[in-house]
Amino acid sequence: MLLHRRIYQFLIIYAIGLACLLLIKYGLGLSDYVIPGPVDIWHTGTEEFERYFFDVLNTLAVAVAGQVISIFIALLVGVAGRQATWFGSFIKVAAYNVQAYPIVAIAPIIFILLGDGLLTRLLIAAMICYFPVLLSVIGIMAEPVVDIEHFYRVTGRMRWQLEVKIRAFENLNKLTTVIAGSATLAMAGTIVAEFIAANAGIGYSIRVALYQSNLAKILVALFLIGITLSVYQGVLELSGVIIRRAWTGK
């Protein structure tokens, strides 16, 4: 149901966006060079669908891997930085500063070190999507669940692992939402990486289409990115529901 809703909601948004573009095109009498007509978009779609579909899958695979890495790093930093100690504060400052650097400035350095292959895409995707996850994890982990934690503290049974588990469990809804939301950023990060430093994926194809001034190709690419992302987010939300049910029995 979640998956189904995600897809039709995306289709509505895409259709509205496209309708607005066409309205502008015909309202101002613009040529197909500025905004392609429906026939042009349809032809481009049929010609490029297969190639772009596999490009998007390629991008998605890297985005998923990047997201997993970023969640892992964010959890690690979030757990380490949850305490108001000097080390906790140091970790947070380091994590925040890395995020402050614009990725387009760092990308050439990454490109020189790692080349224009998979690792570059993976690293940039992870760098772009880890920060919001980190903020949420720090927010969740720094907030004590007083009612429950008090019991373990007074009985002297509190350990850091237990503290992390309690806080994660009590905020499972928030965590699921953030992780599903970070999928968008992972995908966007991978596309940016492909655009500036890769030879594969849909970001690279968009770059080529941009060189060719072909907006129809870009619209087709955007459609495929959107629909794929909707499916992926739907799957993540569904997984969240399943995990919550397994943990809580509800």
Added chain:
Amino acid sequence: MLATETKSPKILRLVVVALAVLIGLGCGRKEKAGDTITYRLKWLFNTSVVGDLYADVHQFFSDEGLTVDIKEGGPERDALRELELGRAQFGVASADQVIRALSKGADVVVIAQFFQVNPLQWIYRPDKIKINSLSDLKGQVLGVTFGGNDETILRTLLAKGGLSADDVTLYSVRQDYTPFFQKKVNFWPVYRNTQAVFLGEKLRGSGDNFAFFNPVDYGVRFVANSLVTSGEMIKNNPETVRKFTVALLRGWKAAMDPVNANHAVETLRRYDKDSSVETLQKELAITRSLVQPDAAIPIGFIDTAAWKQTEQIMVTQGLVPTSVHVEKALREILQQ
């Protein structure tokens, strides 16, 4: 129920109004007498636009009674789209852009051609690749910007040499030259009058030999940057078009005159503070040889044969579906 029914048309109206405002804000005014003219370049301010900058700095536009705002271009900016949207009245576009736009029904007219020789060439290491004929490219790793002009030119050259893409390894190029410096790729596309000067200095510094591969030497004359405007602009404001072209070509003539070399470099230094005077002097000298390789050819001359060849290449490679008869969109204003 009633509340929902009245809400929907309100939202719809709001969307329509928002769209109308968006369109109104997004699209510029049409040019009127006394208005500022916007001139959108194809790329950033560098030696390739020295004539444009010279005309501006030395008040050639003012002399014609025009106020001109020269705007930098870039990969995401397209002068042809801006012409149609009314955000610019003149622009610089490459021949492939013009031909693509014509094939999609755009109302674009070429009024002057800045480069008689395309500055897009390849730098290569002659000790690694010996090129006496196009067939010598067989088996080599060749740098190319996929989707860019250089891809179209290179594929044409390969076809002329009886080679296919399978006979060579095409390496995807971006702004970073590391693969060329590391000698992973020894054949790299460059703009001969800008990037090549900087690259050449670096290679000389490290004792590397280098040479240039010019497609013109193998019969491929793919047209580069030209001055464009819309057919509507020519029809409604012919005098503005004439004055603008006069001022601009006067700027190019002055900038290309060796007597004015120092003034031209000073002009460039206003916009490009990162390049040294020596580098700019070298860039200017090379630009001169590309803009006016033959003194008998006037600056701004539109090489119709080269345009037709460019169109033919694009049709052959399937970049445009059919001929657009590009010669109909070429109009040398000052010779009319």
